[in-house]
Amino acid sequence: LQWPQISKCRSPELETFSCYWTDGNVYNLTAPGTIRLLYMKRNDEDWKECPDYITAGENSCYFNTSYTSIWIPYCVKLANKDEVFDEKCFSVDEIVLPDPPVHLNWTLLNTSQTGIHGDIQVRWDPPPTADVQKGWITLEYELQYKEVNETKWKELEPRLSTMVPLYSLKMGRDYEIRVRSRQRTSEKFGEFSEILYVSFSQAGIEFVHCAEEIEFPWFLVVIFGACGLAVTLILILLSKQPRLKMLIFPPVPVPKIKGIDPDLLKKGKLDEVNSILASHDNYKTQLCNDDLWVEFIELDIEDPDEKNRASDTDRLLSEDHLKSHSCLAAKDDDSGRASCCEPDIPETDFSASDTCDAISDIDQFKKVTEKEDLLCLDRKHNDESLPGLANTDIQELHMNTQSENSQPWPPFADCVDSASPSVHTQLSNQNSLTNTDFYAQVSDITPAGSVVLSPGQKSKVGRAQFDGCTEQNFTMDNAYFCEADVKKCIAVTSHEEDELHVQEQSCNEDAYFTTESLTTTIVNLGASTAETPSSEMPVPDYTSIHIVHSPQGLVLNATALPVPDKEFNMSCGYVSTDQLNKIMP
Amino acid sequence: GLLLVVLLVSNMLLTKEGVTSFPICSNGSVNCQLSLRELFDRVVKLSHLVHFLSSEIFNEFNEHYGQGRHFIARAVNSCHTSTLTTPEDKEQAQQIHHEDLLNLVLGMLRSWNDPLIHLASEVQRIKEAPDTILRKAVEIEEKNKRLLEGMEKIVGRINSGEVGNEIYSQWEGLPSLQLADEDSRLSAFYNLLHCFHRDSHKIDNYLKLLKCRLIHGSNC
Numbered sequence: 001l002q003w004p005q006i007s008k009c010r011s012p013e014l015e016t017f018s019c020y021w022t023d024g025n026v027y028n029l030t031a032p033g034t035i036r037l038l039y040m041k042r043n044d045e046d047w048k049e050c051p052d053y054i055t056a057g058e059n060s061c062y063f064n065t066s067y068t069s070i071w072i073p074y075c076v077k078l079a080n081k082d083e084v085f086d087e088k089c090f091s092v093d094e095i096v097l098p099d100p101p102v103h104l105n106w107t108l109l110n111t112s113q114t115g116i117h118g119d120i121q122v123r124w125d126p127p128p129t130a131d132v133q134k135g136w137i138t139l140e141y142e143l144q145y146k147e148v149n150e151t152k153w154k155e156l157e158p159r160l161s162t163m164v165p166l167y168s169l170k171m172g173r174d175y176e177i178r179v180r181s182r183q184r185t186s187e188k189f190g191e192f193s194e195i196l197y198v199s200f201s202q203a204g205i206e207f208v209h210c211a212e213e214i215e216f217p218w219f220l221v222v223i224f225g226a227c228g229l230a231v232t233l234i235l236i237l238l239s240k241q242p243r244l245k246m247l248i249f250p251p252v253p254v255p256k257i258k259g260i261d262p263d264l265l266k267k268g269k270l271d272e273v274n275s276i277l278a279s280h281d282n283y284k285t286q287l288c289n290d291d292l293w294v295e296f297i298e299l300d301i302e303d304p305d306e307k308n309r310a311s312d313t314d315r316l317l318s319e320d321h322l323k324s325h326s327c328l329a330a331k332d333d334d335s336g337r338a339s340c341c342e343p344d345i346p347e348t349d350f351s352a353s354d355t356c357d358a359i360s361d362i363d364q365f366k367k368v369t370e371k372e373d374l375l376c377l378d379r380k381h382n383d384e385s386l387p388g389l390a391n392t393d394i395q396e397l398h399m400n401t402q403s404e405n406s407q408p409w410p411p412f413a414d415c416v417d418s419a420s421p422s423v424h425t426q427l428s429n430q431n432s433l434t435n436t437d438f439y440a441q442v443s444d445i446t447p448a449g450s451v452v453l454s455p456g457q458k459s460k461v462g463r464a465q466f467d468g469c470t471e472q473n474f475t476m477d478n479a480y481f482c483e484a485d486v487k488k489c490i491a492v493t494s495h496e497e498d499e500l501h502v503q504e505q506s507c508n509e510d511a512y513f514t515t516e517s518l519t520t521t522i523v524n525l526g527a528s529t530a531e532t533p534s535s536e537m538p539v540p541d542y543t544s545i546h547i548v549h550s551p552q553g554l555v556l557n558a559t560a561l562p563v564p565d566k567e568f569n570m571s572c573g574y575v576s577t578d579q580l581n582k583i584m585p
Numbered sequence: 586g587l588l589l590v591v592l593l594v595s596n597m598l599l600t601k602e603g604v605t606s607f608p609i610c611s612n613g614s615v616n617c618q619l620s621l622r623e624l625f626d627r628v629v630k631l632s633h634l635v636h637f638l639s640s641e642i643f644n645e646f647n648e649h650y651g652q653g654r655h656f657i658a659r660a661v662n663s664c665h666t667s668t669l670t671t672p673e674d675k676e677q678a679q680q681i682h683h684e685d686l687l688n689l690v691l692g693m694l695r696s697w698n699d700p701l702i703h704l705a706s707e708v709q710r711i712k713e714a715p716d717t718i719l720r721k722a723v724e725i726e727e728k729n730k731r732l733l734e735g736m737e738k739i740v741g742r743i744n745s746g747e748v749g750n751e752i753y754s755q756w757e758g759l760p761s762l763q764l765a766d767e768d769s770r771l772s773a774f775y776n777l778l779h780c781f782h783r784d785s786h787k788i789d790n791y792l793k794l795l796k797c798r799l800i801h802g803s804n805c
Contacts, residue, residue, distance in 0.1 A: 065675070
């Protein structure tokens with residue numbers, strides 16, 4: 001369903017204009033010829049009818065020069081008696097579409113020496129309707145050409161002149177040329193001119209008929225270029241000039257760590273490698289694997305020297321102040337290896353000296369074993385010592401608690417590691433805990449560089465004998481009590497102590513343990529509503545070395561180990577041989 | 586170093602022969618004078634450029650602000666220069682005396698000097714006016730000024746010193762460019778740009794006509 005429409009209005013020369021319309025298929029129903037085109041200039045009052053329906057063809061209206069005013073707005077509308085079908089408004093200077101140029105011709109300018117290519121000059125005349133001579137309208141032209149059997153036209157830039165040279169046409173081929181024009185400030189071009197055929201043979205020009213044309217030998221260029229490049233590269237490779245070689249073939253960086261000779265890695269000298277690596281911050285080896293456990297345990301048993309050594313505890317308990325603080329700076333190459341095995345650095349007031357002792361022991365130990373490991377203290381000592389501790393300590397505890405006669409303490413105190421050296425100093429009556437080892441954790445490092453240790457809390461011994469502790473079956477040959485178990489114990493007792501924290505506070509001075517950290521831990525554990533908010537977590541037994549600031553010291557990280565409900569706790573620092581044997585066939 | 590010297594010397598020699606494009610001539614000096622032909626060439630180039638710029642800025646303005654707005658330029662198109670009687674077709678233009686036509690062109694250029702200055706300044710206050718429009722507005726104003734100077738020279742040359750000031754149309758449209766209502770303001774801009782597009786085409790056509798008539802003997 002298509003109504004009559006004004007298809008276009010066009011002025012070819014800025015002097016006249018015509019409008020064209022389409023009938024539309026609807027209109028065949030009514031009588032043809034009743035369509036009228038009306039126009040109105042800007043200053044008119046009425047619509048006037050088209051002056052000429054004939055000159056421009058069918059369905060057109062032609063306005064001659066007398067009816068045409070440039071730069072004045074027109075409106076035209078297509079209508080019959082009753083209704084208006086279409087309306088358009090414009091001014092004549094906006095609708096200029098020139099006629100095509102005429103009289104195209106070409107002349108040969110020159111030919112190439114081979115006779116294959118030639119240049120021609122194409123000329124034409126402007127459309128006759130356009131008054132270019134008087135300058136009323138200015139036209140520019142666009143030429144297009146192509147070979148006869150091609151499909152795509154090549155275009156030249158629009159230009160003002162009416163002649164254009166075409167260079168390098170192939171003499172053996174025929175060409176087609178066409179030109180079109182537009183008003184200089186418009187965008188739309190008029191129609192194309194007639195096509196001009198260019199044929200050199202018809203012009204009777206002598207030329208060489210080449211069946212094959214010589215084109216640029218790209219293929220050869222590529223081949224020779226590749227060969228030359230290959231030869232050059234080979235020469236560079238073979239040359240002895242290292243700088244040139246580096247420039248063209250930069251060496252691929254191999255993995256390299258500063259200060260480490262890759263040969264060390266190859267030979268398997270892990271000691272040296274680790275010593276170097278440890279000097280880097282944030283280095284932590286991941287050495288927790290089953291093999292390590294096995295090896296550690298095996299070596300521990302096999303090494304005869306260890307049995308004869310004096311207990312670390314002895315040295316720690318001896319009040320030897322001689323070690324300097326700088327002792328802490330020993331052996332950075334120990335660092336980083338104890339992630340699984342947490343070193344038990346004994347608590348001591350003489351922190352520097354004792355830790356040094358501990359560390360130096362470790363060194364000896366390490367020298368014996370090829371593996372790293374480490375700061376873990378000798379377990380054999382603990383094996384021997386702990387049961388002894390259990391016996392003696394239990395007695396001590398009972399004595400002391402009785403003496404104090406304060407209710408809250410006994411169950412609680414029982415679970416605390418009674419083997420702290422401060423305890424020892426307090427209890428001068430006590431047996432020398434010569435063969436007892438005890439564990440402490442590093443709670444802080446003073447700015448001076450000394451390590452402040454706090455006692456590990458729970459007594460690992462004889463807990464099963466006390467009330468209020470959760471029932472856990474301990475194999476007494478399990479030299480080390482898992483912190484997990486101890487924690488449970490503490491937790492249980494802490495509940496009981498909730499109400500009694502006040503009394504606990506008052507008992508602090510009489511407390512069995514005088515070390516500051518110990519009391520605070522007790523308080524923390526016992527009083528959930530204490531003034532000082534405490535972490536519920538009991539102070540862990542084991543401390544791992546977290547960072548070694550070489551060579552100034554160690555940063556120790558208290559690890560709170562998870563509490564799996566197993567008889568055999570893999571998360572514990574140490575595994576007794578019995579337990580291990582149970583697990584491993 | 587030697588090459589530089591050679592270039593400088595050659596440049597000086599060429600300059601002496603008057604090959605430079607824009608010799609500076611003072612009034613009354615006999616030796617140094619732009620020929621009328623050259624004046625017309627420059628003036629026609631400028632007028633063509635000004636009309637070209639006016640087309641561009643008009644189209645860009647339409648693209649940017651004309652979406653959804655129906656700028657009814659045809660009906661409202663009352664350009665301030667419509668009071669000037671200008672030839673409306675080729676016959677009229679051919680019949681008019683060239684001096685009158687020159688004066689007419691000059692008058693039109695003068696009438697547009699003021700609106701173009703205000704266009705360049707007010708268009709910057711349009712919200713989010715694109716840079717191209719701003720730049721073109723400024724360039725149009727500059728080129729039109731130069732065109733005016735060139736025309737004044739030509740008219741001075743042809744009319745032997747008399748430059749008539751009678752043909753002039755005052756532009757009163759500044760308040761419409763400063764309206765608070767954005768739609769009305771943009772319509773005012775549209776009208777101004779459309780009027781200028783048309784008038785610049787007129788000026789360009791008249792000058793080309795005059796150039797062909799006076800310089801080339803109606804044989805361009």
